[in-house]
Amino acid sequence: MELRQIQYFIEAATREHITQASEALHVAQSAISRQIALLEDELGVALFSRKGRNIQLTQAGKIFLEHAERGLIEFDKAQQKIKEYLNPETGLIRLGISTSLSVHTLPIVLQNFHNVHPGIDFQLHQGTVPYLIKLIEQGSIDLAFASPIPKHHEIVRSSILYTERMVLLMSKQHEKTGHGPITLSQLKKERFITFRSKLSLQELFRDACRQAGFVPNIVFEGEDMDTIKSLVASNFGIALMPENAAAYNLPETVAAVSLSAPKLSRAVGIISPRDRDLAPSEQLFSLFIDEFYERLHRFGQ
Numbered sequence: 001m002e003l004r005q006i007q008y009f010i011e012a013a014t015r016e017h018i019t020q021a022s023e024a025l026h027v028a029q030s031a032i033s034r035q036i037a038l039l040e041d042e043l044g045v046a047l048f049s050r051k052g053r054n055i056q057l058t059q060a061g062k063i064f065l066e067h068a069e070r071g072l073i074e075f076d077k078a079q080q081k082i083k084e085y086l087n088p089e090t091g092l093i094r095l096g097i098s099t100s101l102s103v104h105t106l107p108i109v110l111q112n113f114h115n116v117h118p119g120i121d122f123q124l125h126q127g128t129v130p131y132l133i134k135l136i137e138q139g140s141i142d143l144a145f146a147s148p149i150p151k152h153h154e155i156v157r158s159s160i161l162y163t164e165r166m167v168l169l170m171s172k173q174h175e176k177t178g179h180g181p182i183t184l185s186q187l188k189k190e191r192f193i194t195f196r197s198k199l200s201l202q203e204l205f206r207d208a209c210r211q212a213g214f215v216p217n218i219v220f221e222g223e224d225m226d227t228i229k230s231l232v233a234s235n236f237g238i239a240l241m242p243e244n245a246a247a248y249n250l251p252e253t254v255a256a257v258s259l260s261a262p263k264l265s266r267a268v269g270i271i272s273p274r275d276r277d278l279a280p281s282e283q284l285f286s287l288f289i290d291e292f293y294e295r296l297h298r299f300g301q
Contacts (some may be wrong), residue, residue: 046224096144181260188214191237
């Protein structure tokens with residue numbers, strides 16, 4: 001089995017057409033057909049069924065494609081890591097950021113890191129924590145900013161960078177604004193704006209409401225923080241948001257109010273794979289992150 005055969009197979013499977021695959025690869029159709037036939041002979045199974053000029057993956061072909069794509073990703077990463085071992089100051093860091101996580105310091109981190117290591121580039125991916133863990137498992141990324149932090153997870157290890165408390169966002173026109181900290185139970189008759197279901201922040205909010213003894217009246221679910229802030233500014237409802245996110249780009253007509261009971265906070269950290277080492281460039285970035293937030297924490301104290 002040769003790497004060339006794997007590449008030809010993946011291209012043909014993606015396009016479901018030998019001619020299109022040959023044009024994309026700049027290789028004769030006969031060469032692609034020949035290499036795929038040799039691959040099928042070696043595996044002892046048909047990978048494609050032919051339908052006129054088009055081709056379709058067989059069930060065996062679908063299974064092989066899944067593993068072939070993963071293997072090709074690992075091969076590319078192996079080449080990248082070899083280059084990085086020869087020169088740790090080069091490389092591409094594929095970095096994940098969990099949805100609803102407002103890492104407002106991230107642009108500063110990336111810029112400062114780039115100033116010190118200009119030969120290292122970044123590719124950013126955003127999604128839920130389970131999605132980012134799946135990307136790590138597939139080998140598509142190796143590092144991700146995440147909240148909540150998975151505990152005792154079999155795929156990833158994690159470390160906490162900082163914790164942030166949750167605050168209430170309320171229109172300054174609201175009658176309860178300007179009177180100091182508020183208990184959540186005082187707001188049981190209010191309209192609430194939350195992050196969409198299955199995101200950790202809504203789960204945190206619903207748990208807090210249960211502690212306060214009521215079921216919240218949720219009038220909007222979203223995932224864009226600026227949209228949520230705008231709705232609060234229009235007095236459409238009240239939102240619970242991480243303090244760091246609330247402090248960033250807050251409309252003038254919105255107040256961030258402390259929550260006295262229950263006191264809520266969440267941890268923000270970094271997750272990375274358990275079963276493989278980070279590339280040299282990723283190790284540099286991981287160390288840089290730890291030192292950056294340690295300095296930030298000391299300064300904040």
